[in-house]
Structures are given as structure tokens and as C-alpha cells.
Amino acid sequence: MIETLIFWALCLGFAASxxxxxxxxxxxxxxxxxxxxxxxxxxxxxxxxxxxxxxSRTIAGRPLAGFAHALVFWGFVxxxxxxxxxxxxxxxxxxxxxxxFFEAYAVALVPFATACLVxxxxxxxxxxxARPAGxxxxxxxxxxxxxxxxxxxxxxxxxxxxxxxxxxxxxxxxWTHMLVILAFLALIPASKHLHLVLSPFTVxxxxxxxxxxxxxxxxxxxxxxxxxxxxxxxxxxxxxxxVECGRCQDNCPAFGSGKVLNPKKLILDSQDALLxxxxxxxxxxxxxxxxxxxxxxCGACESQCPVGIEHLPLIIGARRGLVSNGEAPDxxxxxxxxxxxxxxxxxxxxxARQKFIESAGLEIFDAAxxxxxxxxxxxxxxxxxxxxxLRALFDILRACxxxxxxxxxxxxxxxxxxxxxxxxxxxxxxxxNIEDFRASGVTKILTSCPHCLKTIGDDYRRFGFDADVVHxxxxxxxxxxxxxxxxxxxxxxxxxxxxYLGRYAGHVDEPRELLERFGGSVREPDRTRTxxxxxxxxxxxxxxxxxxxxxxxDVRFKQLQATGAGTVVTACPFCSIMLKGAQASAQAxxxxxxxxxxxxxxxxxxxDPSAGAPSASAGAAPxxxx
Amino acid sequence: MKIAVCVKQVxxxxxxxxxxxxxxxxxDQDASYELNEPDAYALEEALRLKERHGGEVVVCSAGPARVxxxxxxxxxxxxxxxxxxxxxxxxxxxxxxxxxxxxxxxKDERCDLVLTGLQSDDSGFAQTGVVLAxxxxxxxxxxxxxxxxxxxxxxxxxxxxGGWFQWIAMPMPAVLxxxxxxxxxxxxxxxxxxxxxxxxxxxxxxxxxxxxxEIVRLYFPEKAKATxxxxxxxxxxxxxxxxxxRDEARVIS
Ligand code: SF4
Ligand code: SF4
Numbered sequence: 001m002i003e004t005l006i007f008w009a010l011c012l013g014f015a016a017s018x019x020x021x022x023x024x025x026x027x028x029x030x031x032x033x034x035x036x037x038x039x040x041x042x043x044x045x046x047x048x049x050x051x052x053x054x055x056s057r058t059i060a061g062r063p064l065a066g067f068a069h070a071l072v073f074w075g076f077v078x079x080x081x082x083x084x085x086x087x088x089x090x091x092x093x094x095x096x097x098x099x100x101f102f103e104a105y106a107v108a109l110v111p112f113a114t115a116c117l118v119x120x121x122x123x124x125x126x127x128x129x130a131r132p133a134g135x136x137x138x139x140x141x142x143x144x145x146x147x148x149x150x151x152x153x154x155x156x157x158x159x160x161x162x163x164x165x166x167x168x169x170x171x172x173x174x175w176t177h178m179l180v181i182l183a184f185l186a187l188i189p190a191s192k193h194l195h196l197v198l199s200p201f202t203v204x205x206x207x208x209x210x211x212x213x214x215x216x217x218x219x220x221x222x223x224x225x226x227x228x229x230x231x232x233x234x235x236x237x238x239x240x241x242x243v244e245c246g247r248c249q250d251n252c253p254a255f256g257s258g259k260v261l262n263p264k265k266l267i268l269d270s271q272d273a274l275l276x277x278x279x280x281x282x283x284x285x286x287x288x289x290x291x292x293x294x295x296x297x298c299g300a301c302e303s304q305c306p307v308g309i310e311h312l313p314l315i316i317g318a319r320r321g322l323v324s325n326g327e328a329p330d331x332x333x334x335x336x337x338x339x340x341x342x343x344x345x346x347x348x349x350x351x352a353r354q355k356f357i358e359s360a361g362l363e364i365f366d367a368a369x370x371x372x373x374x375x376x377x378x379x380x381x382x383x384x385x386x387x388x389x390l391r392a393l394f395d396i397l398r399a400c401x402x403x404x405x406x407x408x409x410x411x412x413x414x415x416x417x418x419x420x421x422x423x424x425x426x427x428x429x430x431x432x433n434i435e436d437f438r439a440s441g442v443t444k445i446l447t448s449c450p451h452c453l454k455t456i457g458d459d460y461r462r463f464g465f466d467a468d469v470v471h472x473x474x475x476x477x478x479x480x481x482x483x484x485x486x487x488x489x490x491x492x493x494x495x496x497x498x499x500y501l502g503r504y505a506g507h508v509d510e511p512r513e514l515l516e517r518f519g520g521s522v523r524e525p526d527r528t529r530t531x532x533x534x535x536x537x538x539x540x541x542x543x544x545x546x547x548x549x550x551x552x553x554d555v556r557f558k559q560l561q562a563t564g565a566g567t568v569v570t571a572c573p574f575c576s577i578m579l580k581g582a583q584a585s586a587q588a589x590x591x592x593x594x595x596x597x598x599x600x601x602x603x604x605x606x607x608d609p610s611a612g613a614p615s616a617s618a619g620a621a622p623x624x625x626x
Numbered sequence: 627m628k629i630a631v632c633v634k635q636v637x638x639x640x641x642x643x644x645x646x647x648x649x650x651x652x653x654d655q656d657a658s659y660e661l662n663e664p665d666a667y668a669l670e671e672a673l674r675l676k677e678r679h680g681g682e683v684v685v686c687s688a689g690p691a692r693v694x695x696x697x698x699x700x701x702x703x704x705x706x707x708x709x710x711x712x713x714x715x716x717x718x719x720x721x722x723x724x725x726x727x728x729x730x731x732x733k734d735e736r737c738d739l740v741l742t743g744l745q746s747d748d749s750g751f752a753q754t755g756v757v758l759a760x761x762x763x764x765x766x767x768x769x770x771x772x773x774x775x776x777x778x779x780x781x782x783x784x785x786x787x788g789g790w791f792q793w794i795a796m797p798m799p800a801v802l803x804x805x806x807x808x809x810x811x812x813x814x815x816x817x818x819x820x821x822x823x824x825x826x827x828x829x830x831x832x833x834x835x836x837x838x839x840e841i842v843r844l845y846f847p848e849k850a851k852a853t854x855x856x857x858x859x860x861x862x863x864x865x866x867x868x869x870x871x872r873d874e875a876r877v878i879s
Contacts, residue, residue, distance in 0.1 A: 153851060216816075218816070218820070221820065223816050223820075224816060226815075323815065323816070324815055324816040324817050325815060325817055326813070326815045326817070326818070328813070330810055333810070333811070333812060333813045334810070334811075336813035336814075337811050340813065340814065342639075342640065343640075349639050349640055350640060422813075422816075423816065424814075424815075424816045424819060448753050622650060
């Protein structure tokens, strides 16, 4: 009797402490603006099963630690019914422990408990002795305590089979088990272990598309995140969910090249400031100086985070608040003026685009005549190297009988404006382009630029524009499937996945299929496929000349060089610009070739029997004459 | 300090120029327009002076109804209010007519400083600022690279030919014509654009406009291909060629 009363008192006390601490955080979530999204529920539920129930994202990035975590997680889930039953018994409400079903359940838990124990001991050793960089400089004592608690839970559970229920040892064991659970309850809310409670929700609430940054509503005078109180509901929830695993940090190209930006710290800084109640603090005072402008929007952090935290809306939201107040860095202010006056990122007049259209023999898009509208983009209009790649694409399309045209007039899609936080400029450009698209009657758009792919294919959807948008690598892989290129040599190449193609759009197989089919043997660099290391151009950083630390492009170029392949194949005009810059400063003789030029070079050879002789540099074939 | 900035709306560089039927003006019905670039630098200089010395920036423009676009743009960038002389007769007006329209708007404003761009990207007379100064009875300086204000007086840096510069001390109020590229232009912010909607744009009636010149003909440079064959002995022909190149074509000296 007295035991039951004591247990009641303890339970109420610990539960109250839990509720008070959680309430403090949830109140901040509740008062934050913005709605929690739940569009495309089927996709979200599937992702929930994959990332929460099966722990696949946790395991994918770090197989060993991830699997150990999965063992602990599954152990916890398996124990839910057991612990509840013990609580009911302890509180004197019901004793279901003597039922045969419960006994069978307890026996079934033994393998779970053993696995969980192994998992947590591994994690403990890793944290205390191996100490991976992503976890921070010092050993978190709280994590050690939690690990010991979990181990104690499992040990006390296993001991129960050896100890008589009514014996003193049995009672002590029971009490230890229950007290540890209660202590756990008190520790969770103020620690990273709050993710136990919140992460199922953050994973469900994470936008289905990587890097989703909702449009600002100018009618409602939204200008972006100026102070902490402008953080959206999901962003506040995210701040309390971070499990401090450091996967975002490990994969961030800015952090990895010696810059101050650390996506993990960004989340934790938000958390600290929120808990301090500093809702009126401006974002530049919350985060370290300059970090908001160091992000390339590569998406690595957001896509690697195991608990569904979205860094991009946070970073871009804060950029918006600064841009709206005239606090963008000078190099971006310059780009904004170019966009405003000339409609493109380089501030050039569109005569050059007109000349290219004429010399490449392009037709103006006519919905009755053409299947595809080829979107040239800023690089297609002005950048000589990318124009070569586009000429190769046009050759392939013509060879395969695809009918296509281009718009008489284009403006920048607004990618740089969107990603760097100039929402007004983005919406101006987007609405005008969409007007032109609609007037042209287009239903299928083809682009060779992954940034245009993301902007037209995803961001424009929010304006109700839903034409199919496809990247050249995907379409060309499809239309050339029947062709048998006559390739005599196999050339080792390496492929640099553009972030906006591999990570954002998931197109990692099509470029490789093309390369393999057209005589390339692909050597994978470090950081590849859906988790590539950025080239450094995104988010407006193409225009930043004073990069802190090592240049991101230099780091990436070294990784590509290390494959030993003499040819780097790219599929994005901006990756190409950045990496060629890195190659020039490294004075390396690596060859660069756009994927389309690579394919076209081999196709031309196949079509022209006189050029059948093997050639080592076939991949760098010059563009066909216009 | 009260600073007025005069801005002009010019045909956008993107727009394909065409001459109208009268051969005295362009076919501007379907043209796109933008802020005259040198005026953008004048506006930026005014905003920077205001940031340094306090006061007010008043933007002033003269032209048909469509010029309100560049006025809005200036307000979005930070000008405090606008004066607009709206009159269709100002389309293609000469510097004298434009200056008298601007003067009508500015005469009662008692500005400390009036800035204009050095010249316009369309007709490029570089006269509006100078004539405006005379009309307002103010001193002026042209091709300004830097402006310093201290104790109610001005020190300005002028660009001369051949890479030379000159510092001039002058009294205020004054009119300055600003050279392009002297500062880094700010961009229009969302907050600025929102605030611009609420700023005051005062319409001022145009005075009697008395143009002082008339455009007689407007035309694209005529491409003439004139091939001339020089006869004679090679030595004489070569001499004649040199003479022609020097005296007629003037490509050598
Ligand atoms: S998007 Fe890329 S660059 Fe930006 S914080 Fe995340 S990982 Fe770092
Ligand atoms: S934000 Fe996500 S990936 Fe980064 S430390 Fe926190 S939980 Fe880990």
C-alpha cells in the first residue's frame, strides 16, 4: 500500500515536470505563425514508415551507428506495452502481469532488450571514445547519462527473469527499472532526447519536396524572417527536435570548406534564443555573422537530417528578412539590379541570345508544330561554353526527330532571387515568365539547367503552372535508348552530380546510363549520386568573389581529380563554371565536357563511318557546326 | 538638407529601336521604358548624402503619364516624396523645355542641392541640369565624381579629360550633374516597394513650354559601301591610297 502511494507521488511529480517542460516549448510552437503542411499525405506516410519505422535515413548515412540506433529505437517501441503494464501495476490500477499473454510478451522482448543493450553500449563507446567530429568537441554528459539509463532499463528487465517477484532483490530491481523510466521522463524535454517525442511529427510534417520555401504573401505584408518571432511553426518545432547528430554539419560543403556556417549550430542557436524568450531578437543577432550568406542551398543538410528538420526554409527565410530591409551583400544587390533592369543575372542585353538563336537555327516555339519548348536560361543566352552544350543537345534532338522550339523572349527563372531571399524579384520574374509560357500554349518544357528545372518544375507550381519540365539528361537517355552508338573506346570519366539534379530531382541513373552507353566508364568520386558535394555556385554564391576558407569548388575539384579519370562530365552550367575555375587555379589538365556534348560526340561518330577510328578524346568532341 | 533629384524615363536598351513615319522620333507606342542610368547614380548619391547628413530626398520628373513608373522606382529605393510634371508635350522635349518643366516644380521647394544625371541615355545633350541651374538662378558643376558637404558649403570632384580630376569649392544651394558609376547602386527592397505605395506624389502643372530647337530628321547611321578603284602605276596608286586614307577616310594621320 505504502509502496503504491509512493509510486503515485513519484509518477505525478515526474509527469508534472515533463508536462511543464514540454508545455514551455509547445507554447512557442503554438504561437508561431504559419500553418503546418500536410499535402500529399500518402507520400508523407510512406516516408514516415521508411524514415521512422524502418530508420532508413538514420542507417543510410552512418550504417553502423544508424543500425545501433535502430536497435535501440525498435527496443523502445517493443517495450511500450510492457512499461505501460508495469505502470498500471505500480499504480495499483490493474495487475496484468500474471496473464500468460504478458509472460509470452516478456519472453518475446528478450531479444529486443539484448539488441537494444548491444546497440546502446556501442553508441556509448562511440560517443565517449571514438568521438566523431559531428557530435561536437566535448562529450555530452547528458547523453552519457541517458545511455547508461537505457542500459540500466534493459539490464533490470533481463534480471527480472532470474529474481523472484516478491523477494527484496526483485523489488529493488523493479523499483530501479521504474525510477529510471521516471527520471528519463524528467530528462527528455530539456535535452536532445525530446526527439523521441517530436521527431515522428517533424518527419510527417516535413515538406514532400526538398527545399520547399513557401512564397511570401505580399498582400499580408510578409517580408520574411526579421526576428525570431517570424519563425514558422514548423521551424520552431524543428529547433526543439534536433538530435544533435551532426549529419548536416558533416555533409555541409560550407562547413566542410572551413566556413563559419554550420547547419547544426543554426538550429541549436534558434533553440537557445527561443528558450531565452528572445523573440524580438533580429536574425543577425541570433546566428553568427555572415553565416546566412555562406549557404549554397545545396540541400545536403535537409536531405540528410534523420528527424525531418528543414534548414532551407530557415536560411532562406532569414535571408528574405535581410534582403527586404536592404541588407543583402553588395554582390547580390548588384545581381538584383541586373535582374530588375535586364531580366538576367549578368545584366546583359538579350541581343546575344538572339544571335545564338539565329546561329543555332532555332525556331520560335509553336504549340501546333513543336512538342518541346527548350528553355535556354541565362547561361543558354549568354555563356559560350553552355551554348556549345546546348548545340549538342539540339543535334541529338534533331537526330532523334524531336520537334522543339524556344521562346522569343526569356527572363531569368528567378532561381538566384528565390534562393538568395529576394522573393519580390523572384515573383516578378516568375509571373512574367508564366504569362509567356501560358501564351505559348506549352505543355512540355526541356531544360539543360538543373536550377531552371527546380524553379520552373517545382517553384512555379505554386503559381498554378503545371507543365511537365524535364532535364535534358532524362529525355536524352530515353530517346537514344534505341540507338546503338558505335563506340570503339571506353574512356574513364567521372560524373559530378549537380545538387539540383541528383539531390533535388533524384536523377542519378539517367546520366550514368548515358555515359555507360556512350563509351564512358564511370568512376564515382567521394560524395556522389543523391548526396554530392556542392560545386559552390548555388544560392547566389556564383557571384561571391571573396570566399572564406577554402573555395568549395576547389574541394570538389580535388575529389573529382582523385578518381583518376581525366575527364569530368558535368550537367549544369554553373557547376561547369565553378569547377573549371577550380581546375584553372589548380593548373590541372583535367578535361571538362557537358553530358550532352559527350553523348553527341559519340553519336556523331556512330553516324559518320569515316570517323570510325578510335580516338582517345572522343568525349571532348567539338560542337557540330550550326 | 533637402535634396532634389531629377530623373528621366528613357526607352529600355532591350527595345528594338524603330523610327516613326515622320522621321523625327521613334515609334514609341510599344516601347518598354526604364530609369535613365546616370539618374540612378544621382539618386543613389542623394540617398547617401541624406544618410550622412539627414534631411529629405525629393524626386522630380517631367514627361507623359508613363513616367510615374520611374518615380515609383525612385520612391521604392528610398526617396521621400515626388514631384511630377505630367504633360504629353514633354515627349521628346528638348533640354530647355524639360528644364523649364522641372524648374516649375522645384522653384518653391528651396532645395539645398539639386542633382541630375550627367546626361540621358536617349538624346544625351547633357544640358538639362545646366539649363535647370540657370533657370533656377543657382550655381552648378558638371561631371561630378564625389560630393562633400561641410558647414553649408560644397566641395565636389569633377572629372576632366585625359584622366584628370579637379576639386571645386562652391556655395549651396547648387545644381550638380552626376557621372555614372560613382557609387554602388542599391536595389529596390520589398519594404521600400511597400512603403513607396504610401508616399506622396504631387502633380505640378507644366509651364508654357517653349522648345528651343526642333528635330529635323532622325535616322540610323547609313551604311554606305563605296568601293573605289584606283588606277595607275602601283607606286602612284599606293600614294593616292595613302592620301585618300589620310585626308578623306581619315583613318590614318
Ligand atoms: S544547404 Fe548545403 S550549404 Fe546550406 S547549410 Fe545546408 S548543407 Fe550547408
Ligand atoms: S539538424 Fe538534423 S542532421 Fe543536423 S544535427 Fe540536428 S538532427 Fe542532426
